[in-house]
Amino acid sequence: MDELLSRRGLRTPFLRIAKDGAVVDPKRFTTSGGAGAEIADQVSSDAVLRLFADGSTVVLQGLHRLWPPLIEFADQLAADLGHPTQVNAYITPPSSRGFSPHYDVHDVFVLQVAGEKHWTIHEPVLRDPLRTQPWNDRATQVAAAAEGEPVIDAVLRPGDVLYLPRGFLHAATALGEISAHLTIGIHSVTRWGAAESALDLVRTLAAADPTLRGSLPLGLDLGDPDSVRDDVAGVIAGLQDWLGRLDPAEVADRLRASTWAQVRPEPVAPLAQSAAAAALTPETVLRLRRRLRCSLRDAPDGRVTLLAGRRSHSFPGTVREALAALLSTGELKVGDLPGMDAADRTALARRLITESIATVPDAGPRRWGA
Numbered sequence: 001m002d003e004l005l006s007r008r009g010l011r012t013p014f015l016r017i018a019k020d021g022a023v024v025d026p027k028r029f030t031t032s033g034g035a036g037a038e039i040a041d042q043v044s045s046d047a048v049l050r051l052f053a054d055g056s057t058v059v060l061q062g063l064h065r066l067w068p069p070l071i072e073f074a075d076q077l078a079a080d081l082g083h084p085t086q087v088n089a090y091i092t093p094p095s096s097r098g099f100s101p102h103y104d105v106h107d108v109f110v111l112q113v114a115g116e117k118h119w120t121i122h123e124p125v126l127r128d129p130l131r132t133q134p135w136n137d138r139a140t141q142v143a144a145a146a147e148g149e150p151v152i153d154a155v156l157r158p159g160d161v162l163y164l165p166r167g168f169l170h171a172a173t174a175l176g177e178i179s180a181h182l183t184i185g186i187h188s189v190t191r192w193g194a195a196e197s198a199l200d201l202v203r204t205l206a207a208a209d210p211t212l213r214g215s216l217p218l219g220l221d222l223g224d225p226d227s228v229r230d231d232v233a234g235v236i237a238g239l240q241d242w243l244g245r246l247d248p249a250e251v252a253d254r255l256r257a258s259t260w261a262q263v264r265p266e267p268v269a270p271l272a273q274s275a276a277a278a279a280l281t282p283e284t285v286l287r288l289r290r291r292l293r294c295s296l297r298d299a300p301d302g303r304v305t306l307l308a309g310r311r312s313h314s315f316p317g318t319v320r321e322a323l324a325a326l327l328s329t330g331e332l333k334v335g336d337l338p339g340m341d342a343a344d345r346t347a348l349a350r351r352l353i354t355e356s357i358a359t360v361p362d363a364g365p366r367r368w369g370a
Helices: 002-007 045-053 068-081 135-145 191-206 225-244 248-260 270-278 317-329 342-354
Strands: 015-019 057-060 085-092 107-114 117-122 152-156 161-164 169-174 179-186 285-288 294-298 304-308 311-315 331-333
Touching: 002 045, 002 057, 015 045, 045 057, 068 085, 068 179, 085 169, 135 169, 152 161, 191 225, 191 248, 248 304, 270 342, 285 317, 285 342, 294 317, 304 317, 311 317, 317 331, 317 342
Parallel strands: none
Antiparallel strands: 015 057, 057 085, 085 179, 107 161, 107 179, 117 152, 117 169, 285 331, 294 304, 304 311
16 A cells, blocks of 8 residues: 555546545645656645544545556456456554445445454445445435444454445444455446447437437427427327337447447557567467457458457458457467468468557566666
8 A cells, every 4th residue: 555655656536535524635736746747736745644544534545547456356356247346455554434325336345354353233224326326415314314223233353354345334343453354346247238238229220210309399498398298298109119129239238338348358568568469370379369349240240259358359251260360379389270271371470469459478568777
């Protein structure tokens, strides 16, 4: 924690600070980094020290993008669960509380790693809340519910794990020493996500309907709902008709695209991989980028489309066998890519590397002299 706060050039919003339910203004703990690093929202370690000593909780956000062991852990967990993940850390001074009772709009695993923290959990005021239904929209209900009998009242110690389904109210107070825990957030792919994908597709398709694109009558009075009731009823009927025409597979594909866009595959070393792509031989090993979600589709024009994470790549149909083999095995030598001559194998391998679809596993980051 100290290394991240003092030596990594951390910037907001990767850090939040809170005390007794109130979030501290970032201007109180950020500043310029000095000569050559004048960006003004960099974390000031001495300001963090003062606030922490005064009882504030330090929240390191997005650790699944900052700290290598947690990058690996969160990415692998997302691959296992099929739902995007995130990792935050909460460090609270002794006998202090950072946040008032609240709920999260994603599932959470709390991993206690240092010190002890007293947790109280209450039943939801809204079960399975969506991301558009945050707790502060129901602050009065949350505060009232938190006064009732908790369903869990427990102290977490190092090694303990607590699971909080989205919507459950929770608050925690550190006990006699500094307390640190990780929260593993699981951003569940929901049926409402599928509904949003369907509605987005209807919006796209229905725009081709000339009736729905037509203007309302001249002289209309929108202050009188009855004056446009028939037109609105026609619009609703038209949208219902388009909704009935939807292909579930196309809706599912939109849901896939929006979900895959939130999941980060294995990071690549740009310089090392670029050098490896320029020095390919038949013995060079290609490895499918770990945790990159991939799907191979045949296109109507005879080409093939490789869906890879948030991106889509078009290839000539002649490389389909080679792509399918790499996706199936996960790892192949360049010379073993099937269905192609040597020059085409090299060209395909180079594109797969530069597009960050595959990596050369022994081409890791290098340390260079001054």
